[in-house]
Amino acid sequence: MDHVDKIIAQWAAERPDLDTGPMAAVGRVARVAQIFSAGMGANFHAHGLNAAWFDVLATLLRSGPPYQLSPGQLIDSTMVTSGTMTNRIDKLVAAGYVARKVNPDDSRSFLIALTPEGKSVVENTLHDHVATQDRLLKALSDDERDTLTRLLARILSDAETAPKTED
Known part of the structure; x- marks a missing residue:
């Protein structure tokens, strides 16, 4: 059970009417981005x-x-x-x-x-x-990494071309 699973379980208990599938996916992407950024940042720091x-x-x-x-x-x-x-x-x-x-x-x-x-x-x-x-992608096989890359490219393309909304 990862960090996002715990959050999703809390939402399921509090608001079982919500479809938290998108929250689970986006939460994991955000969490992975933080971890990857920290790992790459350590490498940059090591090189000044x-x-x-x-x-x-x-x-x-x-x-x-x-x-x-x-x-x-x-x-x-x-x-x-x-x-x-x-x-x-x-x-x-x-x-x-x-x-x-x-x-x-x-x-x-x-x-x-x-x-x-x-x-x-x-x-x-x-x-x-x-x-x-x-190293950050070591949990995936080459085929899984290729699949992830294709899926993320599709999501990114859609996100970059979607009309902007005001917050």
Whole structure:
């Protein structure tokens, strides 16, 4: 019996009229996300990074040579606000992991580029990151992991395309 089972049992006792099936699924996804985030966070910390820094550095690395993007491209790839991205970039510049370079196509703007040190730290972190994710999914067989991936992709696609509602 996991943490969510206990909550569902309490709801069943208090409100047997409720269909708590969706609550059980969403609760488990949320709980797993917390546990996975903590596990990956420990790996980032071990490499002197945090999830936000890794996100920017990994985005630059996966963009391919010359490992540079405009701030707007970084914002689109990481889904954060411009203010948040500016803060991340400033801290990564101060750490020596990225550099601002004048955009050769538009001298009024700049590009964010991985430095050699930034490339090294993200590549080292990436290896351990993938190993951490593999460890976090060890309870599943390869086929189960593939099934989970397909199901989550379907849920995510639906959630991302659903009309937004006001809370």
